[in-house]
Each structure stands twice: as C-alpha cells, then as structure tokens.
Amino acid sequence: MFTGIVELIGTVSDYQEYDATHSGGGGVSVTVTNASEILGDCHIGDSIAVNGICLTVTEYSDDSFKVGISPETIRRTNVSSWETGTKVNLERAVGQDVRFGGHYVQGHIDGVARITSRVPEANSIVFGFKLREKEFEKYIVEKGFICIDGTSLTITKIDDDGVFYIAMIKHTQEKVVLPSKAIGDEVNIEVDLTGKVIEKQVVLQLQDQIENEQSPLTKLVEKLVDQKLQKLIGK
Known part of the structure; x- marks a missing residue:
C-alpha cells in the first residue's frame, strides 16, 4: 500500500528486455539509481512504487535497486517508453510510522x-x-x-x-x-x-435482489409493472 506522496525522483540506469524463453517471461528488468534516500531500510522482496507501479525489489545497493516487470504490467503502463536516463517517481510501501498525506494507493495501474x-x-x-x-x-x-x-x-x-x-x-x-x-x-x-469497491457492492446487491423472488426490489418491480398494466388495460 502507498499514499501517493512521492519521496524521491530516481533515474532509470538500465532497461533490459527479455524474450519469451527467458525466466523473465517476455518482461523487462529495470535498474533505478539515485535512490539512496529510500534504500536505508531496504530488503529483498520490498515493494517500491516506480511511477505508481508497485514493483518488487530483487537486488539493491547503496544507491540503486533492481526490479522485474511482467508483460501484463508493461501492457497496462507506460513502462515501454522508459529508457536509460528516464526520471521516475519513487515511494516506499507505507510503514506504521508513515503519515497518510495522500490517499489509499495500491500501486496497481489501471x-x-x-x-x-x-x-x-x-x-x-x-x-x-x-x-x-x-x-x-x-x-x-x-x-x-x-x-x-x-x-x-x-x-x-x-x-x-x-x-x-x-x-x-x-x-x-x-x-x-x-x-x-x-x-x-x-x-x-x-x-x-x-x-470500484462501491460499484462492485452495488452490482452484487442488485444481482442478489433480482435473483430472490421475495426481495424488496423484485416486489417493487412487480408492483410497478402491475400498475403500468392496469393503466394500459384501463385505456
């Protein structure tokens, strides 16, 4: 989870594409430098948002870290436009001591x-x-x-x-x-x-109401249909 409050601007120093036969599965490997300010407490497997994309640290040093990016993520994001020298926003996943200054951000790009x-x-x-x-x-x-x-x-x-x-x-x-x-x-x-959460809940509730013949929604629809039919018959 992230807050959308950027901590640092890093620089893409290496961008390596993998073909489908590589263990990377057609994705890319990206190394970001000028990141020392956010790596003091870094561990392998930590999540860092790079331009809003939640990515997993696979390697790191005092000043840089490396991540792998899947084909699905490449399709949904602007990763394919990155190259050596591209500047990227960086934010570590929130910890218990982080003030929530932005809003709830998953790092899952739409x-x-x-x-x-x-x-x-x-x-x-x-x-x-x-x-x-x-x-x-x-x-x-x-x-x-x-x-x-x-x-x-x-x-x-x-x-x-x-x-x-x-x-x-x-x-x-x-x-x-x-x-x-x-x-x-x-x-x-x-x-x-x-x-998205509200929409999902509304859809599920409506589906449940429609499938239940005794639900308030079904009864209301039946009542409205009956009233309409009665008016048509009366004409």
Whole structure:
C-alpha cells in the first residue's frame, strides 16, 4: 500500500528486455539509481512504487535497486517508453510510522492517459489528460482523488469528452516528474479504489435482489409493472 506522496525522483540506469524463453517471461528488468534516500531500510522482496507501479525489489545497493516487470504490467503502463536516463517517481510501501498525506494507493495501474494540455496558472500548472482505457472514465469524479505516475492528485474539472484536469502547485512541481513531460506524453493512472469497491457492492446487491423472488426490489418491480398494466388495460 502507498499514499501517493512521492519521496524521491530516481533515474532509470538500465532497461533490459527479455524474450519469451527467458525466466523473465517476455518482461523487462529495470535498474533505478539515485535512490539512496529510500534504500536505508531496504530488503529483498520490498515493494517500491516506480511511477505508481508497485514493483518488487530483487537486488539493491547503496544507491540503486533492481526490479522485474511482467508483460501484463508493461501492457497496462507506460513502462515501454522508459529508457536509460528516464526520471521516475519513487515511494516506499507505507510503514506504521508513515503519515497518510495522500490517499489509499495500491500501486496497481489501471491504464495510461495522454497529456492533452498544460497551462500555467499563477505559480501552478493545470494539466489536462485523456484516458486510453475509456472504461475507467466512470471513476473520474470532480474533486475526487487520482494517482498519476504515483502522485496523489485532486481532479479539478472534467469535460464532456472525458478530458480531466488537475492543478499542480509549485511545491509538488519540484518533487515529481510530471512537470518535465510534454503534451502527448503518457502517464500511469490508478483511479480511486473507493469507486470500484462501491460499484462492485452495488452490482452484487442488485444481482442478489433480482435473483430472490421475495426481495424488496423484485416486489417493487412487480408492483410497478402491475400498475403500468392496469393503466394500459384501463385505456
């Protein structure tokens, strides 16, 4: 679990692709350097969010760590655009002594979005984004949370065509990679888990009500149908 509060910007120093015959199974191996500030308490098997992707540490030194990335993760994220020198946001999994400054972030990327605009507003930058995976637009809520490249942000506006916006203050601009990106670049998106949980519970409850002939919902539907039929018969 993560909070979406980026601790450090690291640098991709090695990006190695594996073919399907390798033990990596068609995935990639990535080494991130300039990470000494978050490796003092590191262990093999620890989780670190790299641009919002929860990844497992397989090797580490004083200044770098290595992770393996599966084909499924590559398909869902912007990992394929990484190369030597790419800057990435880093956050360790939360511990008991961590203040919850952002929002509940799993590190499980839903998909990517393309930057459609970036407009200065006083000392802030207003970014616009368009999701590649349209099915996740229903979880984008004005004033709701969203995680962009591992950064917890608040949605300020949504257009009718699904483009949504965030406003990034100067302090955050200095701590994350987004300000270095251009219009057209892709970012990793994790929508707020709360919306997905609520939707699932509603769907399950509705299914249960529909399948039960004695449920309040079934009885209400039957009553409404009877009333409609009576009106039609009366005509």
